[in-house]
Amino acid sequence: MVAEARAGWAGPILVEPFSAADLPDIAEQADGVVVGAAWMQDFRLVRAAAKLGLPVIVQRGPAATLEEWLAIADYCVAEGNDQVALCECGSRTPMPGGGITLDLAMAREARDRTGRPVLVALGRDAELAGAAVAAGADGLMLAPDAEREVVAAAREAAVVVGAMVRREDPATVAEARQVIDRVDAALATLLERRAELAGVVQRLKPVGGFAGRDMERERSLVAAMARRAPVLGADRLAPVMNAVIEAGLHLAEERRAGPDGG
Numbered sequence: 001m002v003a004e005a006r007a008g009w010a011g012p013i014l015v016e017p018f019s020a021a022d023l024p025d026i027a028e029q030a031d032g033v034v035v036g037a038a039w040m041q042d043f044r045l046v047r048a049a050a051k052l053g054l055p056v057i058v059q060r061g062p063a064a065t066l067e068e069w070l071a072i073a074d075y076c077v078a079e080g081n082d083q084v085a086l087c088e089c090g091s092r093t094p095m096p097g098g099g100i101t102l103d104l105a106m107a108r109e110a111r112d113r114t115g116r117p118v119l120v121a122l123g124r125d126a127e128l129a130g131a132a133v134a135a136g137a138d139g140l141m142l143a144p145d146a147e148r149e150v151v152a153a154a155r156e157a158a159v160v161v162g163a164m165v166r167r168e169d170p171a172t173v174a175e176a177r178q179v180i181d182r183v184d185a186a187l188a189t190l191l192e193r194r195a196e197l198a199g200v201v202q203r204l205k206p207v208g209g210f211a212g213r214d215m216e217r218e219r220s221l222v223a224a225m226a227r228r229a230p231v232l233g234a235d236r237l238a239p240v241m242n243a244v245i246e247a248g249l250h251l252a253e254e255r256r257a258g259p260d261g262g
């Protein structure tokens with residue numbers, strides 16, 4: 001199965017053993033071993049898994065406290081393996097649909113206390129991807145059989161929400177460009193949404209399009225933005241917003257004219 005997975009995936013392959021009998025094969029073929037939520041407290045298996053020397057992902061059991069969870073990471077370190085990341089998989093609660101509720105506060109606390117990367121397991125549902133990233137998750141884990149659209153939605157939320165709420169500190173040109181690409185992804189998403197909303201205003205205003213331009217409103221929105229972007233300031237923002245607004249007005253006029261010019 002690992003060989004099959006490798007054929008369609010360029011990234012690292014993590015494997016969760018069913019029992020100690022799986023460990024030799026995992027050592028040979030996997031890039032990391034997952035201490036599954038269901039057996040987090042099987043200390044013998046945890047120790048044996050840590051001894052493989054591969055990076056270990058310690059998933060939190062559905063009833064495990066923060067201390068119990070972090071203790072398992074310490075067990076791995078005690079086996080001489082410091083490549084340990086944590087993964088929040090949710091607690092059993094009376095919620096419908098399996099009754100598992102992600103504890104993002106716990107994930108955050110685990111990250112703050114240990115300085116280790118913390119992943120959040122989303123199963124087959126990308127809905128909380130943005131929330132997990134905003135709460136500080138270093139990575140998202142999806143069920144191996146999650147649908148393509150779910151994976152794409154989680155990835156998109158991670159990029160856009162991450163760019164909005166996380167500050168990164170790139171050290172090289174390549175890294176800085178990667179961060180810029182993520183910020184641009186968020187900008188593109190917001191620009192597209194803004195153009196749609198500006199189109200709504202054009203349809204609702206008594207006089208829409210360029211004929212109904214309201215420079216007073218434009219000055220005031222630039223001033224409000226400058227309060228959030230004081231380094232850029234109103235003078236640098238004004239031409240940027242002028243271009244953004246004009247693009248929205250052109251789009252609205254084109255749409256009103258229709259594909260054949262009305």
Ligand SMILES: O=C(O)C(=O)C[C@]1(C(=O)O)C=C[C@@H](O)C=C1
Binds near residue numbers: 205212213
């Ligand atoms: O608020 C309006 O009246 C709009 O038409 C929207 C909008 C904008 O894109 O924000 C566009 C043109 C106006 O000059 C001012 C603002």
